Amino acid sequence: MITLALAFAASAFGYLQTRGFVRRKLAYVDAVHTGVAPVLAGAAAALVAMPVVGLLPLVGGGTALLFGAAVGLGVKAGARDTRSRRLVA
Numbered sequence: 001m002i003t004l005a006l007a008f009a010a011s012a013f014g015y016l017q018t019r020g021f022v023r024r025k026l027a028y029v030d031a032v033h034t035g036v037a038p039v040l041a042g043a044a045a046a047l048v049a050m051p052v053v054g055l056l057p058l059v060g061g062g063t064a065l066l067f068g069a070a071v072g073l074g075v076k077a078g079a080r081d082t083r084s085r086r087l088v089a
Contacts, residue, residue, distance in 0.1 A: 002058055003063075006058055006063065007059060007066055007067075010059070010063055010066070010067045011066045011069075011070035014045065014067045014068075014071045015070040015071070015073055015074040016074070017074070018041070018045075018071045018074030019081070020078070022075055022077075022078025022081075022082065023081050026078070026079075026082075027082040032075065032078075032082075033082075033083065037075055037079065038072040038073065038075040038076040038079075041071050041072055041075045042069055042072025042073075043068060043072075045071035045072070046064050046065055046068025046069075046071075049063070049064035049067045049068065050064045
């Protein structure tokens with residue numbers, strides 16, 4: 001149960017922080033609006049998280065993969081938010 005809570009917390013943290021960063025800092029960067037940006041960001045986050053979760057006793061590789069997927073989804077959602085904001089404003 002603790003492992004599941006830690007995986008959920010890491011994923012929620014990754015998603016929310018990435019979405020906010022893309023909305024605030026990368027709103028006018030064209031590369032973030034491509035289809036490959038979420039995939040690259042998610043893969044990079046998972047690769048960076050793999051050694052970290054290897055050192056922690058309660059989480060494993062699935063947590064790192066879930067974190068990478070959450071970061072990728074955060075990039076996609078943040079880019080979508082900035083596109084819709086530009087159309088309205």
